């Protein structure tokens with residue numbers, strides 16, 4: 001399988017690349033992204049065959065159908081990372097919360113957010129490739145709280161990779177911050193930045209664009225890569241759990257093989273939703289993908305009106321911070337798939353120039369064949385958390401946005417899978433508030449919820465509060481470069 005570019009080829013880069021190339025250097029011509037030329041076929045045979053197989057077997061067979069240029073042994077070792085999940089036999093439990101509604105829990109990995117699903121195997125593969133080529137890579141991440149911990153965790157002590165992670169000081173939960181600042185390995189650097197997430201992201205962009213920083217990296221023989229979901233190496237692993245979740249419903253005898261289901265995805269950068277779209281296109285029986293946003297509802301507007309407009313918007317901080325995004329990278333891959341490279345290039349250029357673009361009515365109709373969308377505000381999210389806690393199910397604020405989509409967007413009463421993207425323990429003060437116990441720190445919130453709702457706090461969360469802090473640097477934006485050079 002070869003990978004091509006969403007905005008066409010500029011004549012300087014190769015017009016198609018192998019998977020390894022696409023993940024080591026993920027930026028394509030004209031600022032575009034890499035996409036597979038084709039998708040493997042998820043026919044009934046494939047699905048039937050995997051009804052009785054382990055998650056890892058499903059993953060390896062799917063990757064095999066994709067035909068990527070990574071050796072089998074490397075892929076095997078990569079998916080063995082799922083052994084570090086709560087239940088290695090079933091890393092992604094799918095549990096009922098309504099008669100026709102099931103939660104696919106993607107958060108049972110090392111850092112308790114769904115980022116582990118892809119970053120765990122991806123991190124192994126990237127490091128292996130770097131070793132084989134005797135190259136050194138730097139991964140830089142600005143995080144609002146979930147990408148940071150998962151990126152540090154997957155790359156810690158991995159040869160030929162260094163990771164620097166910037167987070168907004170005071171802008172994450174205690175648990176998220178501790179997950180980063182206690183992560184002890186030579187190849188990791190964590191820097192708190194004075195400012196909010198926007199400032200942090202901006203500081204990172206400036207640093208990456210600065211000529212002298214590039215020269216410093218070159219002088220040290222370090223190349224830059226990326227571990228966010230612009231990297232297809234993450235997306236490929238985000239197709240697999242959609243297949244698994246469907247198969248779980250067949251195993252549980254909720255649907256018969258071939259019957260369609262809805263999937264509800266709480267979305268930010270649209271990587272998770274894109275994985276569902278590729279699965280649908282490859283033949284998984286999905287009726288429609290329902291997108292849940294928070295009040296930064298640019299995605300919901302786009303899917304409902306065809307207009308993507310961030311010109312009059314400022315980012316609003318919400319209780320579902322991993323979805324606080326205005327520029328959602330992966331819609332570009334959907335547009336490429338539907339409208340081709342030339343049109344995608346046009347639309348993305350329009351967005352860069354004017355901060356908006358508009359689909360034609362035919363294009364919108366095509367988008368709506370696969371997607372529908374809605375959004376919730378924080379009060380609605382809290383009400384959902386409280387209502388399901390009453391029934392004995394504790395969910396995090398990102399997962400909570402899915403319920404409105406489930407209740408209002410379905411045209412057919414068919415089984416529905418909601419994706420739970422984080423464990424409640426990462427957002428415990430919000431959950432405690434929703435349950436009527438407002439506190440300001442995570443220790444108190446975790447203790448209270450655990451007692452009140454009789455749910456366990458996993459040991460990796462409890463352990464954070466006694467681990468030594470190894471990254472205690474908090475700097476002004478202007479001092480980031482100096483810290484980075486020290487580290488390198």
Ligand SMILES: *Cc1c(COP(=O)(O)O)cnc(C)c1O
Nearest residue numbers: 146267268269270271272322421
């Ligand atoms: C990253 C994240 C999301 C958004 O996922 P995308 O693939 O970027 O749309 C949603 N919820 C949580 C908890 C996350 O960490």
